[in-house]
Amino acid sequence: MDFMVFQYPMISVQACLDGILLGILFALIAYGMALQWGVMNIINIAQGDLVILGGYIAYFMYLYGIHPAWGVIVAPTIMYFVGVGLYKLVINKVVDRDLFISILATFGISILFMQLMNFAFGADVVLANSGYGTTFLFDSAVVLPNSKIFSAFISILFAICLVIYMKKSKLGRAIRATAQNARAAKILGVDTEKVYAATFGINAALCGVAGALISITFTIHPYMGLPYTIRSFMIVIVAGLGNLPGVALSGMGLGVFEEFADYILGTEFRIGAVFLLLVLILVYRRFKLSRKREYLK
Amino acid sequence: MNKNLILYAAILVFGITAPFIFSAFKVQLSILCVLIVLALTWNIQGGEMGYNTFGNILFYGLGMYLCASVQVGMFFPLAEWTESGGEKTFIHTPTQFFQGMAAGLIVAAVIPTIVAGLIGYAILGLRGHYFAICTLGLGVAAGEISGGIEIIGAGQGFTTPPFPDVGGLEARGEFFYFLSFGALVLTFIAVRAIYSTRFKLILNAIRDNEDKAEAMGIQTMKYKIIGWMISAFFCGLAGGIMGGLVGYIDSTDVAFDGREMGVFMVLMAILGGKGTLWGPVIGATVFHIFKEGFWTFFLGWQYVALGVLIVVIVIYFPEGIMGWLREKFPERFGETIDEADRKAQVELK
Numbered sequence: 327m328d329f330m331v332f333q334y335p336m337i338s339v340q341a342c343l344d345g346i347l348l349g350i351l352f353a354l355i356a357y358g359m360a361l362q363w364g365v366m367n368i369i370n371i372a373q374g375d376l377v378i379l380g381g382y383i384a385y386f387m388y389l390y391g392i393h394p395a396w397g398v399i400v401a402p403t404i405m406y407f408v409g410v411g412l413y414k415l416v417i418n419k420v421v422d423r424d425l426f427i428s429i430l431a432t433f434g435i436s437i438l439f440m441q442l443m444n445f446a447f448g449a450d451v452v453l454a455n456s457g458y459g460t461t462f463l464f465d466s467a468v469v470l471p472n473s474k475i476f477s478a479f480i481s482i483l484f485a486i487c488l489v490i491y492m493k494k495s496k497l498g499r500a501i502r503a504t505a506q507n508a509r510a511a512k513i514l515g516v517d518t519e520k521v522y523a524a525t526f527g528i529n530a531a532l533c534g535v536a537g538a539l540i541s542i543t544f545t546i547h548p549y550m551g552l553p554y555t556i557r558s559f560m561i562v563i564v565a566g567l568g569n570l571p572g573v574a575l576s577g578m579g580l581g582v583f584e585e586f587a588d589y590i591l592g593t594e595f596r597i598g599a600v601f602l603l604l605v606l607i608l609v610y611r612r613f614k615l616s617r618k619r620e621y622l623k
Numbered sequence: 624m625n626k627n628l629i630l631y632a633a634i635l636v637f638g639i640t641a642p643f644i645f646s647a648f649k650v651q652l653s654i655l656c657v658l659i660v661l662a663l664t665w666n667i668q669g670g671e672m673g674y675n676t677f678g679n680i681l682f683y684g685l686g687m688y689l690c691a692s693v694q695v696g697m698f699f700p701l702a703e704w705t706e707s708g709g710e711k712t713f714i715h716t717p718t719q720f721f722q723g724m725a726a727g728l729i730v731a732a733v734i735p736t737i738v739a740g741l742i743g744y745a746i747l748g749l750r751g752h753y754f755a756i757c758t759l760g761l762g763v764a765a766g767e768i769s770g771g772i773e774i775i776g777a778g779q780g781f782t783t784p785p786f787p788d789v790g791g792l793e794a795r796g797e798f799f800y801f802l803s804f805g806a807l808v809l810t811f812i813a814v815r816a817i818y819s820t821r822f823k824l825i826l827n828a829i830r831d832n833e834d835k836a837e838a839m840g841i842q843t844m845k846y847k848i849i850g851w852m853i854s855a856f857f858c859g860l861a862g863g864i865m866g867g868l869v870g871y872i873d874s875t876d877v878a879f880d881g882r883e884m885g886v887f888m889v890l891m892a893i894l895g896g897k898g899t900l901w902g903p904v905i906g907a908t909v910f911h912i913f914k915e916g917f918w919t920f921f922l923g924w925q926y927v928a929l930g931v932l933i934v935v936i937v938i939y940f941p942e943g944i945m946g947w948l949r950e951k952f953p954e955r956f957g958e959t960i961d962e963a964d965r966k967a968q969v970e971l972k
Contacts, residue, residue: 430893
């Protein structure tokens with residue numbers, strides 16, 4: 327336990343800013359999660375592994391001398407096809423079935439991806455250096471790497487683009503219609519199979535963007551996927567499906583929570599704190615809901 | 624009934640003589656016993672109650688740490704033991720070892736049961752996928768947190784007391800085999816006894832429609848918690864035995880190993896056929912044989928194989944071996960099928 331955060335206010339400011347910038351990234355992943363959960367009713371445990379895969383794409387661009395920021399465009403393009411392929415191979419067989427089947431199947435995919443990435447890219451912790459330098463605020467008391475600001479900016483840009491796309495385009499309308507009522511959409515001539523594939527592809531593409539940004543800003547490692555899945559799940563259940571401002575806000579809240587947990591409990595408990603927070607949120611939800619039920623009685 | 628009795632006797636005789644017949648596979652057989660125990664206990668939740676948990680690994684790991692801690696802590700300072708990292712500064716005498724093991728196993732079974740009761744009260748109200756993800760989070764959180772606690776070895780691991788010098792490696796193998804076989808027999812008897820009472824029907828009612836069960840006047844919460852506590856008891860026991868067998872406890876790779884054990888127990892129960900008594904036993908046996916074969920011949924690719932296996936089993940074989948048998952030979956399961964129905968089915972094909 328270390329309470330330095332509270333003794334020096336500037337550290338708190340630092341933690342808050344770091345957390346918010348990190349949280350915007352989480353919110354982007356959670357947006358993808360909410361999208362495919364809402365449309366296909368699937369919980370994708372492999373979400374985090376798609377993020378890491380996207381991160382490796384940016385990392386390899388960096389290795390071959392291309393600036394990793396271009397990964398923001400390349401990674402989602404590749405990941406879109408990975409997502410569609412994954413849908414055609416596995417996900418389409420679990421769409422209409424029990425949610426647990428989808429959880430377990432995607433858990434299998436997650437293990438598979440984890441290990442394949444471990445073989446292909448090695449078990450080292452890597453990062454793609456963007457060389458963006460840092461910004462100093464408040465007489466150098468708060469240090470913000472420019473890459474973090476860049477990644478938050480790009481995340482917001484992608485989220486806004488996607489929202490507009492979902493509102494205006496034909497495919498976006500079809501996706502929203504399928505989310506509302508898949509059967510009715512099918513009757514009205516929407517090819518739901520195609521919509522599902524596109525949704526999963528878009529989800530994977532969002533993961534790709536987030537992964538590329540994470541590889542620039544933080545570090546990536548083949549086994550780091552599951553925490554991202556859990557974070558996005560947590561954000562989605564706190565915000566609720568189809569509540570975009572909520573997703574953004576709870577994403578930032580989670581980011582700030584994590585930074586503070588990091589300072590107070592120590593880095594080794596960071597992931598543990600995230601998972602415990604998930605359990606606590608679910609338990610809180612349960613007691614809140616059961617109180618509501620009693621009230622109805 | 625008579626036929627069943629012969630079957631049980633044959634299995635018991637096989638179980639007792641196995642380590643002497645297949646003496647090279649003693650460790651494998653002990654692991655098989657532990658796996659069957661885990662699959663059987665998972666089946667109480669996943670199969671009978673319809674609560675698909677990833678969190679039984681929590682009790683397994685807890686039992687493992689508790690058993691080893693008690694076994695060491697009864698005679699030596701625990702902190703110094705883990706500090707020395709398995710160097711033999713302290714040596715258990717045979718009496719100390721066996722006393723410690725006995726006390727450790729009791730603690731390893733009882734405390735997870737209590738923990739299951741407490742946690743169960745909080746999270747068994749969650750339904751469906753929320754429960755699944757919550758338990759997944761619990762398992763990982765336990766692993767991460769135990770990996771940060773100094774007194775049980777933190778990241779560097781915890782060496783369990785080495786087997787005392789009585790009879791060497793042979794005796795060690797036999798001791799752990801009979802321990803795990805005993806745990807298996809105990810679990811099987813307990814589970815079988817539970818399944819022949821009203822309790823199982825209540826669990827099935829919860830699985831089929833929890834709201835309706837509640838409306839019928841069943842206190843579902845109570846039964847769910849009791850079911851989970853029973854699971855936790857045997858999971859903790861299995862964990863304690865496994866800790867001694869492996870000889871080394873690491874927080875995320877051995878104890879709270881959601882990526883291996885935590886998935887294995889789900890997979891074994893589904894492979895064998897969830898919701899049946901024999902399904903987990905068959906599933907665990909088949910899975911263990913397959914796994915050992917695969918793990919030996921394709922070293923390094925085992926997780927890839929595991930991932931593919933999970934996807935294939937879950938998508939193409941969700942009913943499991945018992946479900947498949949049931950469809951093939953319904954008469955053996957005491958189901959009668961209308962002759963006209965069968966003819967219609969044949970004609971359809």
